[in-house]
Amino acid sequence: MKVFSLQGKKAVITGGGSGIGLGIAKTFIAAGAQVLIVGRNEEKLIDAQRELGANCSYKAFDVTDLDKVPNFVTETETSWGQVDILINCAGTHLKKNAVETSDSEFLQVLNVHLLSVFALTREFSKVMIPRQQGVIIMISSMTAVMGMKQVVAYSTAKTAVVGLMRSMVSELAIDNVRINTIAPGWIESPMLHKAIGNDLPRKTKILSRIPSSKFGQPEDIGNAALYLASDAGKYVNGVFLPIDGGAAGGF
Structure with missing residues (x-):
């Protein structure tokens, strides 16, 4: 079971203060592993750090502040140490019909779920390539597999993340930087509750x-990420992995 160990590894997890990231x-x-959780809400990060214990640090940072991403990466590597694993998990939600979604709302969702993911992946790749090692995990969604109402911006961003992964794998695999994408199904989280909490139908x-008629847990995504980040998944690269309780196959 040593192949599943992350002993001595350092992982940056955006959106790590709650839900799937937590x-x-x-x-x-x-x-x-030692973990650095990143998010905009410092109070939430502090609470999460207390829950996670001594092997967790936190940094308040808005991933959509794209101009500051290079400095964020440099400062993280300088003050916290060499980053072995990047988990792009920061997220937001917009529940709105496509014809009612404004350009600014659409772009705001893309900034969180796509543009920041590219910026962070690009900048961390720059420090991983010379070391000839690194693992990056994207978080997509089952909306990249199936059409769903009222999530046009979210669905677009989560689908684009898969294309981003495939393109970057073709460039970075030679330098032993692996990139994979997890597509969570419906996982118990604040974002899920925000999306469906007042929508019983x-x-x-x-x-x-969902064949099992139940939602997944954040740890279900954590276990999949562990496989992809550890030596157990060292020959896994460019994979799109649904963790959905069989929902896609249960239609």
Whole structure:
């Protein structure tokens, strides 16, 4: 089981203060990693750091502040240490019909889920390439697999992330920097509750399409990320991995 160990590794997890990002942080720390959780809400990060313990640090940073991403990467490597793993998990949600979604709203979602992911992946790749090692994990969505109402911006960004991964894999694999993408299904998280908490028909429809009739847990994504980040997944590169309880196959 040593191939699943992250002992001695350092992982940056954007959106690590809650939900799926927090679930990944818990799993990585249990596997021996030191984790830096990143997000905009410092209060939330402090609470998460207390929960995660001594092997967790935090940094308040808005990933959509693209001009500051290069400095963020440099400062992180200088003050916190060499980053072995990047998890792009920061997220936001917009529930709105396509014809009612403005250009600025669409762009705001893309900034969080796509443009920041590219900027962070690009800048961390620059320091991973000379070391000839590194792991980057994107977080996509099942909306990249199936059409869903009222998530046009989110779906577009999460689909584009897959193309981003494939293109960068073709460039970075030669330098032993691996990039994979996890597509969570419906996972218990603040974002899920925001999306369906007041929409019982939507919740009922979703559960009816999951063979097990239950939502996943953040740790389910954490375990998948652990496999991809550890030596257990050292020959896995450019994979799009749904973790959805069979929802895509249950239609």
